[in-house]
Structure formats: structure tokens, C-alpha cells
Amino acid sequence: MDSLETLLAGCRRRDRQSQEKLYRRFYPALFALCRNFFDEKHDVLTALNNGMLRVFQHVDQYDPQKGEFFSWMYTIVRNAALTLLRNRKTQAFHYDEIDDKMGFESPENPLDALNAGDIQVYLMQLPVATRRICGLFYLDGFSVKEISEALNIREGTVKWHLSESRNRLKSILEKALR
Structure with a gap:
């Protein structure tokens, strides 16, 4: 199994195999995260994939001095799920506002x-x-x-x-x- 540093170096070079290995490595945890936001598997995967696309696009911005890579990636994927929720008109809340x-x-x-x-x-x-x-x-x-x-x-x-x-x-x- 490749080390995280090796995979990140490959992702910085836009190497598709490194991106796929990184995706597969963290897929279970990130899928579980996105499943908290959506019931439909399609929506879960959309949020996960949107988040991972942002991770790959901004992997150069990750700074190991500021924290763990997983925390950085988790935050990006969580924010992608929240963005998808906000953008979905069909996911609107239909509850009466509570006093x-x-x-x-x-x-x-x-x-x-x-x-x-x-x-x-x-x-x-x-x-x-x-x-x-x-x-x-x-x-x-x-x-x-x-x-x-x-x-x-x-x-x-x-x-x-x-x-x-x-x-x-x-x-x-x-x-x-x-």
C-alpha cells in the first residue's frame, strides 16, 4: 500500500492512479459522512464526489503544519455536502418554525x-x-x-x-x- 505522502505527491502531479488510490483509501469514512446528510445513494455519492474533486483541485493548498490531511479532506467533503443541500430546492425544510x-x-x-x-x-x-x-x-x-x-x-x-x-x-x- 502506498504511503499517504506518496499519494499526495502523485495527486499534486495530477496523476490519476494516485487520485484513485487516495479516493479508495478514504471512501468508507467519507461515504459514512455524506450518508448523514442524504438518504439516496445517488445524493451521497454526488456530495462525496464533489468534495473529492475539490480535494484534488486544491491539494496544493494542504499544509501539514496546520493539521492532519484527513481532517482537511473531511472538512472539504462535509462542506461540499452542505453546499449540495443548500443548492437543492427539493431538499427544503417544510417544518413550521418553532418558537x-x-x-x-x-x-x-x-x-x-x-x-x-x-x-x-x-x-x-x-x-x-x-x-x-x-x-x-x-x-x-x-x-x-x-x-x-x-x-x-x-x-x-x-x-x-x-x-x-x-x-x-x-x-x-x-x-x-x-
């Missing part, structure tokens, strides 16, 4: 006690919009305000989805523990 007085008061993360495989299985049981927001908040560490701006929805709606995800995950976990 801010409903509140969101829990600083605890209900996903802390689970391993990554468990989390993915339980998250896939949530509706796509709720899963998307739950993943951005709990797994990626975005704030309510950042999610609101990224998805172009009100903060109250983000809080409602977070509350809904906690309630649904609670019942899902209770059933799983029986």
Missing part, C-alpha cells in the same frame, strides 16, 4: 457512551433532516447558530431538531437495551 421559547436546555451529549458503529445505526433511524442537524451538532461540533446559517433555517428550527433527535434517540436506545 425559541420551547428551549433547548441539555448540555449533555447522548451519543458519548456509544461507539461509532452504534451511533451510525441509531442515527440512520432518524428522519433525514433531524439526522443531518444532529450529526452537525453532536458529531461535528457545530453551534446552533452555525447550523442555522449553513442550512439557511432559523435557530429555533435547529433547536427543535436537536430536541427531536434526543427524544427519538432516547426511545430507540430504550428499545435496544431491553
Whole structure:
């Protein structure tokens, strides 16, 4: 197996074989990331491929002094998925805006006690919009305000989805523990 440095050097030279090897190497993790945003496999692959195209186009901008390559690439692919969501007219949220007085008061993360495989299985049981927001908040560490701006929805709606995800995950976990 080629080292990451070798693959990156090949990608900088626009070598197609190096690009393919890099793509295949990180495909499982990036596919799982994009699956948090979309239900349809076609949409997942579109987001993943758009992100990887940006990675290949901007691989010269990666600076190892600023962090790990995977984190850099993960951020680019996640942003590509968010961009695709924003650009999709059919993916619009059809929820009534939720009043801010409903509140969101829990600083605890209900996903802390689970391993990554468990989390993915339980998250896939949530509706796509709720899963998307739950993943951005709990797994990626975005704030309510950042999610609101990224998805172009009100903060109250983000809080409602977070509350809904906690309630649904609670019942899902209770059933799983029986």
C-alpha cells in the first residue's frame, strides 16, 4: 500500500492512479459522512464526489503544519455536502418554525457512551433532516447558530431538531437495551 505522502505527491502531479488510490483509501469514512446528510445513494455519492474533486483541485493548498490531511479532506467533503443541500430546492425544510421559547436546555451529549458503529445505526433511524442537524451538532461540533446559517433555517428550527433527535434517540436506545 502506498504511503499517504506518496499519494499526495502523485495527486499534486495530477496523476490519476494516485487520485484513485487516495479516493479508495478514504471512501468508507467519507461515504459514512455524506450518508448523514442524504438518504439516496445517488445524493451521497454526488456530495462525496464533489468534495473529492475539490480535494484534488486544491491539494496544493494542504499544509501539514496546520493539521492532519484527513481532517482537511473531511472538512472539504462535509462542506461540499452542505453546499449540495443548500443548492437543492427539493431538499427544503417544510417544518413550521418553532418558537425559541420551547428551549433547548441539555448540555449533555447522548451519543458519548456509544461507539461509532452504534451511533451510525441509531442515527440512520432518524428522519433525514433531524439526522443531518444532529450529526452537525453532536458529531461535528457545530453551534446552533452555525447550523442555522449553513442550512439557511432559523435557530429555533435547529433547536427543535436537536430536541427531536434526543427524544427519538432516547426511545430507540430504550428499545435496544431491553
